[in-house]
Amino acid sequence: MGVDPGLTRCGVSIVDGALGRQVTAVAVDVIRTPPEMALPQRLLLVADAAEEWMDRHRPEAVAIERVFSQHNVRTAMATAQAGGVIALAAARREIPVAFHTPSQVKAAVTGNGSADKAQVTAMVTRILGLATAPKPADAADALALAICHCWRAPMLDRMAKAEAQAAAAQRKYLERVDKQRKAVLG
Template sequence: MRVMGVDPGLTRCGISLVDGGLGRSVTALDVDVVRTPPDMPLAQRLLRISDAAEHWMDTHGPDVIAIERVFSQNNVRTAMGTAQAGGVIALAAARRGIEVCFHTPSEVKAAVTGSGSADKAQVTGMITRILGLQQAPKPADAADALALAICHCWRAPMIARMAEAERRAAEQQRQFKARLATARRDGAGRTANSGRKETR
């Protein structure tokens, strides 16, 4: 499975590409950070991020895009910029029929380090070890993008099992409702027939 990890942001947007193998085997293929100047108009900043992400999608052909979900941030302006950057990338993926999954920062930290409250240094250190890199990826946005891709590789089987369980539950509920409706119709029919017999 080829996963494109995205750590969205307006000033710096981390993008990575990882191949997931058997078990927990992962191989880093590429990583980069897209930068946009703060004085550039918002629409142009988003366009630059979208163009870069689309180039990665068209060049590398990922099976899925893993994007950090904006969970909560004290700085509302930063949170909005992060959400906007993630949104244009998700849209570009949807246009290409590429699956998009969102992971919260705590999910990524827990998957990579075993602790949902790990700091950036711990995440970067584990990413460097997991991928067997000679030096830690910099800046932090690059490491975060790699962490997102690895997180998805390792969580994908569980996500698939949960989706299948939800699908089966929905199908069972649909079948139950259909049987219930049939039973009600049959019961109403018997009641009506019984009433006609009594009037005779």
């Protein structure tokens, strides 16, 4: 499940990943909340809709765009809050959550970490073999997040396993050194 978080428009998508880089679009939509509504109620609407998506589609993972930096602090806070309630909904269902920066998503989908929205939309349309481009941009961004995660997750898993193996080997080495030191000191 890919999520482009936002309070006014929150893009959500489901894709199926296959061997290699093959991905298929399953569903995409935009959760909308009225700007005049109070923040807690808007967050509740986003959370309820995201939970309904998770319960209906049962994703193996949820990929959420990481709020990196924005010029408008208020917008950044709202985006982070929307992403937070979605991450919470996934955690309650024991669905792994991954956060990807906008540049990671753009680089994965277009090959250029500073691609514009039109380039991202064009590549999402091409990668998924869609007849028409997903609209609005929040929908295309949610699909791009899901695609990015399908392509990056195997590498991230391998890196995590390698780091865990290195940490275990280091612990074992330090235990051996400590044991030898104690034997010498006696």
